[in-house]
Amino acid sequence: MSVDEITTRLRQLIPRKRILTDEDECRLYDCDGLTLHRGVTPGVLLLENENEVVEVVKVFSASGVPFVARGAGTGLSGGAVPLEGAWVLDVHRMRRIIEMNPLARTAVIEPGVINLDLDKAASVHGLRFAPDPSSQRACTVGGNIAENSGGPHCFLHGMTTRHILSVRTVLSDGTVLDLDRDDGGIDWRGAFIGSEGTFGITVRATVRLIPRPQCVRTFLISYRSLEASCEAVASIIARGLRPAALEILDRATIQAVEAS
Ligand SMILES: Cc1cc2nc3c(=O)[nH]c(=O)nc-3n(C[C@H](O)[C@H](O)[C@H](O)COP(=O)(O)OP(=O)(O)OC[C@H]3O[C@@H](n4cnc5c(N)ncnc54)[C@H](O)[C@@H]3O)c2cc1C
Structure with missing residues (x-):
């Protein structure tokens, strides 16, 4: 045609x-x-x-x-x-937050909702949407679902798949399918998340929200070498400590940031 x-x-x-x-x-x-x-x-x-x-x-x-x-x-x-x-x-124009349920800590959204907009809407209720790719000011939750995106805080809270309770998808022949976490049997919701849009188009999702931390402490530590900083990360994890986020910047990156 x-x-x-x-x-x-x-x-x-x-x-x-x-x-x-x-x-x-x-x-x-x-x-x-x-x-x-x-x-x-x-x-x-x-x-x-x-x-x-x-x-x-x-x-x-x-x-x-x-x-x-x-x-x-x-x-x-x-x-x-x-x-x-x-x-x-x-689908970026499909950006309605259809429902926000602070008691159940869930939200029902359209796929074009911007990640940060969802997080801001949840923050009014003391909640947050945990997946936080560095692109969160621009990327959509539909894209996060398709890519099973992560971000600095996914170290503690897990990738997008842990925060999506159900997905409504349109298959390639136009069939509409609801994929729920608690269906029992094969976890089609889990298989769908991260499939880069190849299984279907997300038109709606129910997301899990988590409480915002009551306080946040940020530490900046400098090391003599990249190896030493990596060893510190390994020992933090080995001791069972669960920081919300860990980020390493090497010398070249710090210099580039400071020069910019
Ligand atoms: C500066 C920068 C920083 C980034 N940081 C991170 C990071 O920290 N962590 C990380 O994981 N990624 C990161 N990314 C990658 C990207 O932002 C994520 O993968 C994000 O989830 C993509 O969302 P999007 O809306 O832009 O999707 P798009 O780029 O538009 O699409 C991505 C994929 O999702 C599919 N898709 C989009 N919407 C739907 C839908 N409704 N239904 C079905 N399929 C759909 C598309 O077909 C495509 O396969 C970064 C990108 C940039 C540019």
Whole structure:
């Protein structure tokens, strides 16, 4: 099916202004944070709700045209790169926090919610969303789920998969599936998280929130060598101490930061 034919069908489903086929506009979507790998997409769809995702996926499925999901495009694995003429299904506009339940310490969110926005919303209730990739100001929770992202605090609290209770996903034929943590049997939720969008598109998720720490102590320690600092990390862990985060900066990095 030609790009024009696909575009005509898509226009029956979503407004024209959210279907980008201009070459220059599409070029913005040719890579993710890893700019070494690029693809060319014939079109980008800016999707705003679950129903739109389902309906456009059905169009692509029926016509055999490839597509790829995209959140904020900060990924470093090339997962959102459009290969073999794939259309880009951009879900970053689906950014509603649908429900916040401080008592149950859960939130129900759309996939385009920015990681830091979720954490800020939770902080009002003394809670936090633990996965904190360094890109958290920009990356989406849908992207975190697809990449099973980590961050400095995942040392103590675990990767994204530990903080996702359920995922609603749209499969490649448009079927909507709810994957729950407590289903029993095969942990499809666990298999889905980290699959880089290859199993389906997340359209909703229930996330686990944890209490914010009552106080935070930060220590800065300098060592004579990188080896000595690594040994310190090993002995901290060996003694069963569980710091919230540990970060090592080598001399070259410190100098680069100070010079910047
Ligand atoms: C400066 C910087 C720092 C970073 N620091 C970290 C870090 O500390 N830890 C870490 O783990 N990563 C880090 N990353 C990588 C990246 O930010 C994470 O992988 C992040 O989770 C990607 O989110 P995104 O919304 O940008 O996803 P995108 O880049 O848009 O997509 C990433 C993958 O997820 C898929 N995807 C996106 N949304 C959906 C959806 N709704 N349904 C299904 N699949 C979807 C895409 O197809 C693609 O395969 C960093 C990146 C940068 C640029």
